Amino acid sequence: MQSGRDRPSVEFTFRWFGPHDPVPLAHLAQVPGVRTVVTSLADVPAGTAWSDEAIAERRALCAAAGLTWTVAESVAVHESIKLGADAHAHPHARDDAIEAFALTLERLGRAGVEIVCYNFMPVFDWMRTEFARPLADGSTTMAHVQHDLDAIDLTLGLPQLAAWPKGYTAHELDELLERYAGVDERRLLEHYRHFIAAVAPVAERAGVRLAIHPDDPPWPIFGLPRIVNDEASLADILAASSSPAHGLTFCTGALGARGDTDVVALAERFASRSHFVHARNVRRTGERDFYEADHTPEAGDVNLVEVLRALLDGGFSGPIRPDHGRMIWGETGIPGYGLHDRALGLMYLRGAYDTLRRA
Ligand code: DNO
Numbered sequence: 001m002q003s004g005r006d007r008p009s010v011e012f013t014f015r016w017f018g019p020h021d022p023v024p025l026a027h028l029a030q031v032p033g034v035r036t037v038v039t040s041l042a043d044v045p046a047g048t049a050w051s052d053e054a055i056a057e058r059r060a061l062c063a064a065a066g067l068t069w070t071v072a073e074s075v076a077v078h079e080s081i082k083l084g085a086d087a088h089a090h091p092h093a094r095d096d097a098i099e100a101f102a103l104t105l106e107r108l109g110r111a112g113v114e115i116v117c118y119n120f121m122p123v124f125d126w127m128r129t130e131f132a133r134p135l136a137d138g139s140t141t142m143a144h145v146q147h148d149l150d151a152i153d154l155t156l157g158l159p160q161l162a163a164w165p166k167g168y169t170a171h172e173l174d175e176l177l178e179r180y181a182g183v184d185e186r187r188l189l190e191h192y193r194h195f196i197a198a199v200a201p202v203a204e205r206a207g208v209r210l211a212i213h214p215d216d217p218p219w220p221i222f223g224l225p226r227i228v229n230d231e232a233s234l235a236d237i238l239a240a241s242s243s244p245a246h247g248l249t250f251c252t253g254a255l256g257a258r259g260d261t262d263v264v265a266l267a268e269r270f271a272s273r274s275h276f277v278h279a280r281n282v283r284r285t286g287e288r289d290f291y292e293a294d295h296t297p298e299a300g301d302v303n304l305v306e307v308l309r310a311l312l313d314g315g316f317s318g319p320i321r322p323d324h325g326r327m328i329w330g331e332t333g334i335p336g337y338g339l340h341d342r343a344l345g346l347m348y349l350r351g352a353y354d355t356l357r358r359a
Helices: 054-065 079-083 094-109 145-151 172-184 187-205 231-239 252-256 263-273 304-313 340-358
Strands: 036-039 066-072 113-118 128-132 140-145 209-213 246-251 275-281 281-286 289-293 318-323
Touching: 036 209, 036 318, 054 066, 054 094, 066 318, 079 094, 079 172, 079 187, 079 231, 094 187, 113 275, 140 145, 140 275, 145 340, 187 209, 187 231, 209 275, 209 289, 231 246, 246 252, 246 263, 252 263, 252 275, 263 275, 263 304, 275 304, 304 340, 318 340
Parallel strands: 036 066, 066 113, 113 209, 209 246, 246 275, 275 318
Antiparallel strands: 128 140, 140 289, 281 289
16 A cells, blocks of 8 residues: 555546537636646548648647647547458558558657557447436436347447447448458457557557557447457456557446456556546446446446555556546536536546545
């Protein structure tokens, strides 16, 4: 157990989706202590390098609001990388996509962006089955019910349920899913090793730290393999490269959705390999069902103060952002990404942190 003075310092930060985000950047800068921002060029398709100009433009936008862009979340990993060369339609697609990813890292590094968050979930990024479940207090939140997900017929295309539809037609989706037929967890992990071996040295040279985000929800969906979701799989992922540039986005919500996972124990074990933290709380309502709760321990199953203590004692030093909040006080906007509840969450974490540092 460390005393407060020995505990590393961290940076509390906030996500901003870009000019289409209903939360103005200037409002983020009014949250006490927030000086940096997490954002990305989400309009650039996976497999295309981000241009220096577009990076400079986003950086300038942040700077004009008094904020420094320090984390890129996310840089998308093209499906050809996850599929591996042989399972993809074009023989060079994987190499080209890796090259584009590496170029993006070099350019972000030059622009002073220190951390790049990404994920390795086939086809679908994070997923929920409900985006505005009413809670007893009149707020709304996102929820996941596995039975409802299982009932989705993908041959009809991906309905309104995906948070971030990638715009596949039913036919494209069908083709893509077919190509994944030969990719099981073992193969996916091999493809991941190929990818990280290629990009970690580039990240190192560029002064960028890579932070892989766990699968969300943390189990396979639609029969697709997922390899970043529990203690053993996180250990395999981290063992894929010993580069100091290779690490995790420690997402307490994604990891906390599994009843067989002790998030505090994971924080103890992986603190020093974590480059970035997503702090949010979930209430499990079934083996594979949960909803997203506010950041306090009574509201959900994750004790964020204990997680924070474990991360700090384990040597984590980096950016932490409050992740999904509820929609409260009549706010509307991107589900999970209203200003109010995330700002309350940030202040809760900040209070816990200041206390831990003085204890
Ligand atoms: C959800 C986020 C994810 C995350 C990506 C990382 O709100 O945590 O969209 O940004 O999965 O690649």
